[in-house]
Amino acid sequence: MKIGELSRRTGVSQRLLRYYEQQGLLTSQRAPSGYRYYPAEAITAVAQIRNLLAAGLNTETIRTVLPCARGELPVLEPCPNLLATLRTELTAIDDRLTCLQQTRTALATYLAATEA
Numbered sequence: 001m002k003i004g005e006l007s008r009r010t011g012v013s014q015r016l017l018r019y020y021e022q023q024g025l026l027t028s029q030r031a032p033s034g035y036r037y038y039p040a041e042a043i044t045a046v047a048q049i050r051n052l053l054a055a056g057l058n059t060e061t062i063r064t065v066l067p068c069a070r071g072e073l074p075v076l077e078p079c080p081n082l083l084a085t086l087r088t089e090l091t092a093i094d095d096r097l098t099c100l101q102q103t104r105t106a107l108a109t110y111l112a113a114t115e116a
Contacts, residue, residue, distance in 0.1 A: 001037065001038050001040070001042075002035055002036065002037060002038075003017055003018070003028070003035075003036045003038065006038045006042055006043065006046070009043055010043055010046040010047065010050075012046055012050070017046070018036075020046070020049055020059075021036075023059040023060075023063065024063050025045070025049050025059060025062060025063055025066060026038065026042055026045055026046070026049075028042075044071070044072055045066070047072035047074075048066060048069045048071075048072060048073075048074040049062060049066070051072065051073060051074060052065060052066070052069070052074070056089070056093060057089060061085060061089060064081065064082075064085050065079075065082065065085060065086070067079055068082050
């Protein structure tokens, strides 16, 4: 299917689909006319990408995880380095949460001091 049809069927802009392809998340074939043609499986791949982005993963990590994805949700099947990648991402999120909590505490302290 052409990029316009993939965009309509997934609700993702053509520009974003080209970005996914540039990032190595989608593949297409080029016609002699230069048009991109995507296989039917690209619809599921786009759903997987969107769901993994919603889970907080960046495109670099998704490129690593995507071969392990099955179905639109997706379900992740064991692949080399999958657990290590997900653990690394989870640790990074935990670190950001800790930093945000410390920042929140500091701001709340300043606010309480100015309202007293």
